[in-house]
Amino acid sequence: MDFVSIPKRKNESWISEYSTENLKLSMRIKNIIHTEKTPYQDLLIADSYEYGKVLMLDGAYQLTERDEFCYSEMMAHVPLCAHVKPEKVLIIGGGDGAILREVMKHKNISRCTLIDIDERVIECSKKFLPEQSCAFNDSRAEIKCMDANKFINETSEKFDVVIIDSTDPVDFAANLFQAGFYDAVKKIMAPDGILTELTESPFIDTNLMKQAINQMREIFPIVKMYWGVVPTYPSGFWTYGAASLSGDPAVPLRTVDNTRYYTNEIHKASFILPPFLSELIY
Amino acid sequence: MDFVSIPKRKNESWISEYSTENLKLSMRIKNIIHTEKTPYQDLLIADSYEYGKVLMLDGAYQLTERDEFCYSEMMAHVPLCAHVKPEKVLIIGGGDGAILREVMKHKNISRCTLIDIDERVIECSKKFLPEQSCAFNDSRAEIKCMDANKFINETSEKFDVVIIDSTDPVDFAANLFQAGFYDAVKKIMAPDGILTELTESPFIDTNLMKQAINQMREIFPIVKMYWGVVPTYPSGFWTYGAASLSGDPAVPLRTVDNTRYYTNEIHKASFILPPFLSELIY
Numbered sequence: 001m002d003f004v005s006i007p008k009r010k011n012e013s014w015i016s017e018y019s020t021e022n023l024k025l026s027m028r029i030k031n032i033i034h035t036e037k038t039p040y041q042d043l044l045i046a047d048s049y050e051y052g053k054v055l056m057l058d059g060a061y062q063l064t065e066r067d068e069f070c071y072s073e074m075m076a077h078v079p080l081c082a083h084v085k086p087e088k089v090l091i092i093g094g095g096d097g098a099i100l101r102e103v104m105k106h107k108n109i110s111r112c113t114l115i116d117i118d119e120r121v122i123e124c125s126k127k128f129l130p131e132q133s134c135a136f137n138d139s140r141a142e143i144k145c146m147d148a149n150k151f152i153n154e155t156s157e158k159f160d161v162v163i164i165d166s167t168d169p170v171d172f173a174a175n176l177f178q179a180g181f182y183d184a185v186k187k188i189m190a191p192d193g194i195l196t197e198l199t200e201s202p203f204i205d206t207n208l209m210k211q212a213i214n215q216m217r218e219i220f221p222i223v224k225m226y227w228g229v230v231p232t233y234p235s236g237f238w239t240y241g242a243a244s245l246s247g248d249p250a251v252p253l254r255t256v257d258n259t260r261y262y263t264n265e266i267h268k269a270s271f272i273l274p275p276f277l278s279e280l281i282y
Numbered sequence: 283m284d285f286v287s288i289p290k291r292k293n294e295s296w297i298s299e300y301s302t303e304n305l306k307l308s309m310r311i312k313n314i315i316h317t318e319k320t321p322y323q324d325l326l327i328a329d330s331y332e333y334g335k336v337l338m339l340d341g342a343y344q345l346t347e348r349d350e351f352c353y354s355e356m357m358a359h360v361p362l363c364a365h366v367k368p369e370k371v372l373i374i375g376g377g378d379g380a381i382l383r384e385v386m387k388h389k390n391i392s393r394c395t396l397i398d399i400d401e402r403v404i405e406c407s408k409k410f411l412p413e414q415s416c417a418f419n420d421s422r423a424e425i426k427c428m429d430a431n432k433f434i435n436e437t438s439e440k441f442d443v444v445i446i447d448s449t450d451p452v453d454f455a456a457n458l459f460q461a462g463f464y465d466a467v468k469k470i471m472a473p474d475g476i477l478t479e480l481t482e483s484p485f486i487d488t489n490l491m492k493q494a495i496n497q498m499r500e501i502f503p504i505v506k507m508y509w510g511v512v513p514t515y516p517s518g519f520w521t522y523g524a525a526s527l528s529g530d531p532a533v534p535l536r537t538v539d540n541t542r543y544y545t546n547e548i549h550k551a552s553f554i555l556p557p558f559l560s561e562l563i564y
Contacts, residue, residue: 014306021310022331024296028304049304050486067485069558203349203513229511229519231485236518237511260558269551276351276542 015046015054017061019204019234025061027051033128038120041167045128051232053129055096057121057167061232065131068098070230071198073262074240074270076102078226079161079194080109081252081267082244086160088190089113092148092176094165095121097133103163104135105256111140113159119145149175149184158190164197177212182219182243195243199225202277203235213281216243224249225281226270228261239277240270297328297336299343301486301516307343309333315410320402323449327410333514335411337378339403339449343514347413350380352512353480355544356522356552358384360508361443361476362391363534363549364526368442370472371395374430374458376447377403379415385445386417387538393422395441401427431457431466440472446479459494464501464525477525481507484559485517495563498525506531507563508552510543521559522552 016026027048034045044056052065063072076099080086087110089103095116103112116122122143125133135141144151162185166176175181176197185195199212216223220243230238242249250271252264298308309330316327326338334347345354358381362368369392371385377398385394398404404425407415417423426433444467448458457463458479467477481494498505502525512520524531532553534546 016308020332023310023333024308026298026306026308028306050302051305229517231517231519235511235513237513261556263554263557265554266556269554272545272547272551274543274548275545 015044015048015056017056017059017234023204023234025232025234027054029054034124036120036124038118040118040120043120043124045124054232055125055129060167062167063096063098063129063132064232065129067231068132069260070228071233071238072098072102073259074226074228075099075163075165075196075198076105077256077259077262078240078242078267078270079163079196079249080106081254081256081262081264082242082247082249083160083194084192084247084253087111088157088159088161090115090159090162090188092162092164092166094163096125096129097122097136099163099165100138100141101132101135104138104140105258106254109140111142112138113142113144113157115144115146115148115151117145117147149181152184152188155188157188158193159188160190160193162189162193162195164195166198177208177215179215179218182216186219186245189245191245192247193245194247194249195220196249197241199239199241201233201235201237202239202280203237205234206280209239210281213241216241220244222246222248224271225273225277226250227273227277228270297326297330297338299338299341299516305486305516307514307516309336311336316406318402318406320400322400322402325402325406327406336514337407337411342449344449345378345380345411345414346514347411349513350414351542352510353515353520354380354384355541356508356510357381357445357447357478357480358387359538359541359544360522360524360549360552361445361478361531362388363536363538363546364524364529364531365442365476366474366529366535369393370439370441370443372441372444372470373397374444374446374448376445378407378411379404379418381445381447382420382423383414383417386420386422387540388536391422393424394420395424395426395439397426397428397430397433399427399429431463434466434470437470439470440475441470442472442475444471444475444477446477448480459490459497461497461500464498468501468527471527473527474529475527476529476531477502478531479523481521481523483515483517483519484521484562485519487516488562491521492563495523498523502526504528504530506553507555507559508532509555509559510552
C-alpha cells in the first residue's frame, strides 16, 4: 500500500490519493485504524485530523466522516425525490452504507437492496464506521455480497430507483460505465424507474465522464447530468448522471428531512450546468 | 520557500499548498518558471502538468490557468450583472489581472481601477501569464500599486462595484475582512453599489468565513452569500460574500458573453445554499 507515506516530520503520518499521476491530495492522520487486502482490493481506514475517519479502497478516498454527506445525499435524494412513488431501491456498490442510510430517510421505501461484491467493505464499515453503516440493521435493508452483474441477470424483481455507487471503473468495476450494463439495469427497472451514478470530475476524468453520459444516452430516453462539491474527491467538482424511463430527474416531487446538503432547491440548482461542463456533454 | 518539494522520484518535482497543517494539495510540475521574494510575499510561478501555469503567493495557490475562470467569473459577473448600471469598478488586489479581464467583458464599464500593493505580482503576470493579464492594456484600466487602505481613505471617487480579491487575510491583508475596512469601502461606493469578496471555505476556514459575513452585516443593509467550486482552492468548496446598498445581488439584471462558468442561471443557483452552509451563517 504505497499510498501510506512514511512520516515526513517527526510524529507525522500522512495518507495520499493520487487523483492522477500529477495531482495528489494528502491528509495528516492520527493513526491507521485498519488495513487489509480483501479478495478484491486494498482497504484502509484511518483517522485524519481534517476530515475524521477516512475509508480508502485501492488508494482512492471513498468517504470521509466529514464530507460524505455531500455525495451520499445527492446520490440518494435526487432520484428518490424525483420519482413519482419510490418503494423499491437497488444500490450497486455502496458497501460503506452511507447511501443506504440516506435512502432509509424516505418513509415510503419498503425495501432497499444493496449489492456489494466485497463483503469486507461491509464488515469493516459495520465495525469502524458506525455513522455510515447505521442503516444495515434497518428491517427494510437487504444486503447481498455478490457480483452486481450476476444479480441483475438473475433477479426477477423490478426497482423504482437504482443507485450505482461503484469504485473507479477499473478491474471488477470496469463495465459499470458501459451501455451493456445500463441495458441490463434498464431491464430490472420499473416503468417510472430512475438511475443515478457517479460520473466523475470534468477536470480530472473528462473522457470517462463523457463516456458514461453517452453510454447512458444509448439506453435511456431521458439522461441528464447534475453536479455538486465533494471536497475529498478529485478536484472537488463532481458530476452525477441521472437516467430516467419517464419522469424528469431534475424536478423534485417530494421532500426529505434531516439533510445537510440536499434540499429541493439544491436539487433543481444542481442540474444547472456551467457552460464549460455542458459543452463537454452536449 | 519550503512549499517547493525536492524531487520524490527521479525527475519528479512537486509543489504543495498546505490548506491547513493537516491537509495538502500537491501538483507535479514540469518546471519552475519564476520565483522571487517581493517586498510583500514569496512569489512562485510554475508550469504544472495538471493545471497549467500556477501562481503561488506565500505557498498558497492564487490561480492556475486551467481553473481560474471558476472564481474570476463568479467574482466579476455576479456583482456586475446584479448592478442596475455598472460603470466604474474598483478591484482591490487581483494583481494577476484575471478578474480585470472578466470585468472588461462588460461593454458598459467606463473605467476599472485595480489597486494591488505588490507591483511585482502585476509585472510577473504581465510577463508570464498573458491569458490572465491581457486586460492591463485596456484603455479603461487604471492600475495603482499602493496600499488599498490609503487609496480608499484618500480618493474622492465613487464606485458602482467593488471587488475584493485579496490573499488570505494575514499580514498586510489582515484587515480586509473587518467591519472597519468595509465601512471605509462603503464610503466610496455609489448609491446602488455592490461589493463582493472571497469568503473562504466552510470546510477549511469556517470561522473566517463567518467573521467576514458577520462584519459585512454590521455595515451593509443587504448581505448575501453565494458559492461555487474552485478545484485548486482549499477543499474546492468556495464561498463569496455579496454586500449591497440597495439592489438584491442574487438577481441578475444583465447578461455577459464569452463565459465558461458564469451564466444568469448559475448566478441565481449560486445563492441557493446547502443547509450545512446556511446554518453556519444565519
